[in-house]
Structure formats: C-alpha cells, structure tokens
Amino acid sequence: MSRSPSRPTRLTALALALTMTMVAGCSPDGANSDDAVRIALIPATPPSLPLIAEKNGDFTAQDLKVKISSLPSTSITTFAPALGRQYDIAWGTPADVIAASAQGHDITVIAGAYVDSDDRSQAQIFASKSSKVTSLAGLTGKRIATPSLSGTLYLAVLTSLKKTGVDVKDVTLVEVPFPNMLDQLNAGRVDAIATIQPFIGGVKAAGHAALGDPFLSVASPTVAGMWIADRQWADKNPKKVASFIAGLNAADTWVSSHDQEARSFLSAALKLPPQVMANVPLPDWDSSISSDALAPWIDAVAASGQVNGTLPKSADLVATSEKG
Template identity: 30%
Template sequence: MRRPLVGLTATALVLSAATACGSSQSSDTSGASEKGGSTTVKVGVIPIVDVAPIYLGKEKGFYSKRGIELDLVTAQGGAAIVPGVVSGQFGFGFSNTTSLMIAQTKNVPVKGVANGVASTGKEGADFGGVVVKKDSSIKDAADLAGKKVAVNTLNNIGDTSVRESVRKAGGDPKEVKFVEMAFDQMPAALDNGQVDAAWVVEPVLATAKAAGDRVVASNFVDVAPDLTVALYFTSTQFAQKNPDLVKEFKEATDESLAYANSHPDEVREILSTYTKIPAATLSAITLPSWPTEPNRASLETLAELGRTDGVLTTAPDLDKLLP
C-alpha cells in the first residue's frame, strides 16, 4: 500500500531515521526471515519505472536461485524508505541518491549495495522531466521561477535537479515554490491548477504526455550526463550482520539491471504488474538506463548542487556511501 507522506520533508524523515538508529535490532535478519532454506527479504521500492529490473529479476528467478525471496513493499519516495531500512522494517531499499547523501551527512548509517537507475542523458528523451499543461504560459525552465512545481518529496533530487534546470535557463532557482505530492496525483493536480508544473518520471510522464502536457525541462540531464539517480541500499548494521546475503542481493540485482537493459519489451510487460498505466501507453514510455555501476562524477556534481541549494549542509563521503 502507498503511504501518504504529504507535509513531511525529506530532512524530517531522515531525522526520524537517525532516532531509530538508537534502538537495537532484534535479530541478525531484521527485514528478512528464513524459511525452507531461503531468506525472505523485504525491499522498499517506489511504484515507478525505475524499479522494473528488481520486479523482472524476481520473475526470472535471479534472486530465488541465490536463496532470496523478495517481498517488495511500495512507498512514496526514497526519503520514506530510508528510515524503514535503518529501523529494520526493510532489509534493503531503493532511494534516490540525494536522500542517501542527506542521510549520511546526518550520521544515518546507510550503505549503497547496488546501482539503481540512471538518466538516459538525452535532452527531451529522458525518463523524467518537468511538465506543464499544453496551454501553459510556461515555455522553458526559466519561467518556473515564482511558480508552484510538484515533486514527490521535498528537499531532494527532484527539487535539486529542477533548480539546476531553472538556473541553467537563466531563471532564479530560489523563486521556485515546491509542493510535495505522490507522482500519480500530479497529473490531476496539474490539470485542476493546484500546481503550475510537475516533475514526473515514468510511467506518469507517458500519461502526462498522452494528455497533451508539454515537457519544459529534462532536469536530470541538466545536472550531469548519465546521472546516477538512485541506488539500492541497506543499513550498515544489516550489512555487517548479513554479509553473504548482501553479496547475493547485489549479484542478483546486477544481473537484473543488465537483463532489463537488454530486454526493453519485457520491462514494459512487467510494468503492468505493479503500476496502473494503461496497456496502450506502455509503448510510449521512455525507459531509463540501468548500468551496473554508479557514475561517481555525476554524484559529485549532484552533491555540489545540494550544498549550493542548502539541501546538504556538508559534503557526503561517497567512498563510504557507494557500493
């Protein structure tokens, strides 16, 4: 079930995770349970195209052949998944890289395990972007200054990257007014005038385009070529107590990422099992890139932007964070 988190910022959620770190975990397999020679692992994910590889890998048996049974649980965004992983609710989680960097700089014990998803690096042909209504007066990213823009979580990779789009287009990024809401609520909010623009990712992007909405910024592309957008991660406690499980999870995830990259038709098919996108829209989805290794240079740029905009107060230690 989707957990509504409107009104909570990423920073507040990360602070709650830091509080959770003070309690001891009850067993060596928090977020996981053993049964019949295999280990069932709860993984926090978001119902968007980014996580198609893990659903595909589960279907193809990449995890089960390594003794791992996945229990995939959805949440609104990475900022919500971080405290779930740290508290032991999940063994692993999927989160955007800004959430993980925020967590680490606040001494929340998170550790990247495997790559998650990356931008295509193609302007106007990425799996995410900022959309406006067809008849909107907003023509480019500079016009977003002074406007309400929806993002799935505040103080995160969405608003950080959108600000960079505005900055590069010559607008004032400080003047953008961000509104937090779930991705699947954004098209309606845009249509009824609740917001002026929305940062969306697939499959919501395809839905918005089908309704006639226009893309005015490819915000991931504006940050860096081939931006590493998200990672699969765990808590440092879980990694220390379950090194073999973490190793097997990484190997299965790497296999899933590679398979997804080379089987786009199967990716589109698996999307219909965990999203509500109409079958007719599946072919219109722009798929992201799923490399097995993160692009460190892109994350260094993202961290710099986070500090420029005040999302990060100190520089993250990428050596400790990255897989």
C-alpha cells in the same frame, strides 16, 4: 541494455522491485529469522528490476532468498533509518541517501540502479500549454508542482532553475502527488509540474510543453537511483550482496531480449494500463557506480542548503569494493 561510455564502471549491482507483501520473518529485535534478504522499494518503473529477478528465479539461481516490500514513495526517507532493522537492502535516491548520511546513518551504496540520460529520460518538467512558457527561464513568477518539498526530484528542480538563472524565491513550489499533477495542470491550479515515468506520456499527450529533464541539470548522464545497505550488514554479508547483484544483472540481461514480455509483466505488477506501459521508456538499468557519480549530487545538496549536518564525502558513501 545500453551502456554509456561516460558512465562509471566499477561497483556492480542493480536492483529495483515491487511486491504487495510486507516484510515478514523478523524477530522482535529486527533480526531476520529465516535468513532472507529483506528489500524495500517503491512501486515505480526504475525500482522494478528485483521483481523481474524474483519472477524469473534469478535470485534462486544465486541461492538467495529474498523478501521484497513495496511502500509508498513518501516512505523513501524512512528506508535508511530502517536498514539493519526492518530491511537489509533498500532503494535510495541521491538526495535522500546524502541527507540520511548527514543525519548520522551509517549506510553504504552497494550498487547503482539506473542511469538517467537524454536517450533514456525518466523525469521531465512540463509547462502548461495555456501558460505559453517554452523554457525554464519563463517559469519566473509561476507555480510549480513537485511530489514533495524535499528529495531528489525537488533538488533537481532547484538546480535546474538556478542554472537557468531563475531565482527560487521568484517561483512558488507546491507539493502535489504524481497521479494528481496532470489534473492540476489542466485545471490551471499550477503553471508547471516536475514528474517522472510513467506519468510523462499522459502529460505529453495532453499537449503540455516539455522543458527538460531536471536530473540532467545535476550531471548528464547521471545516476538517479541506487541500492543501499547498512554498512555493517554489507561488510558482514558480501556473498549476499554479490548474489543480489548477480540476480539483478541476470534480470537486466533478460529484459534486453524480452522487451514485450517485460512490459507486460510490469504493466500487471505496477498496475499500469498496457497502452501506457507500451510507450514508457524502460530505465537504463545499470548496477555500476563510482564515487564520482555521487559527487555532483553532493555539490547540488550543498548549494541548495536543504540538509543540516556534515555532508558526506562521495568516496565514503560507496561500498569499499570500489576502493580495491
């Protein structure tokens, strides 16, 4: 459980989780009939901490009932509109959270989830070993695979290229799901890919050239995942928010002294081969966040021109507990 001295240190909370059950216990109007906190996330390593908290009884110790839903990564953009209806708390990534706010959804960031850094990198751009490309500058004229043509990783790739002097108009960005990227790269259908853990290990093992972590082109270190809630729900339920945070922080503490047990559990939960999970750098889970952490992402969104509407101010996105 490392802590970077340059990281924001205020608002506490941290969460990531996964389970194969869908949300239950909702009345027809979206109200939560059994008072459980309904959590939505995607099945990946960064959003897996709530599952550990649930397994260890950390939520129960806080007298908090939870119902956790795991949905495909393509569902992230639907999380914000569903807050206050289907879900109470959801996994969010910077670009999606900023876009949802610009579209008029009244959401608030209740906690950070993890921090991406050189030491605990969760993303990477790779060039095909056959392309002979050894730097981002060499990607001019190349085909680059990203998981979608929107969202945080896509935004980070655009930012990386721009800061390296590569005109986005001079590359071809194509949508390829994470599990298919290595095959596409090996087959020469794309020249480079932007991928995340736990897929990075397999790409490295195949001998392709790592060109850098695109998230760090936005800020280094950077908060690349967070937990969000409908603002009215968060304001009305401060005890549940605090209990959620406390449960996740307890799970984070447990992982720091039970590395192998955590990896074994996540291997089964995320359906990853044990040999893959054994070598994946675990996320630098951290529940702290401040508006300063979101400001670079808002600047990146503005520079990309991806989002229509009025972009939020970073101070307005973070839960009011940061402001005293």
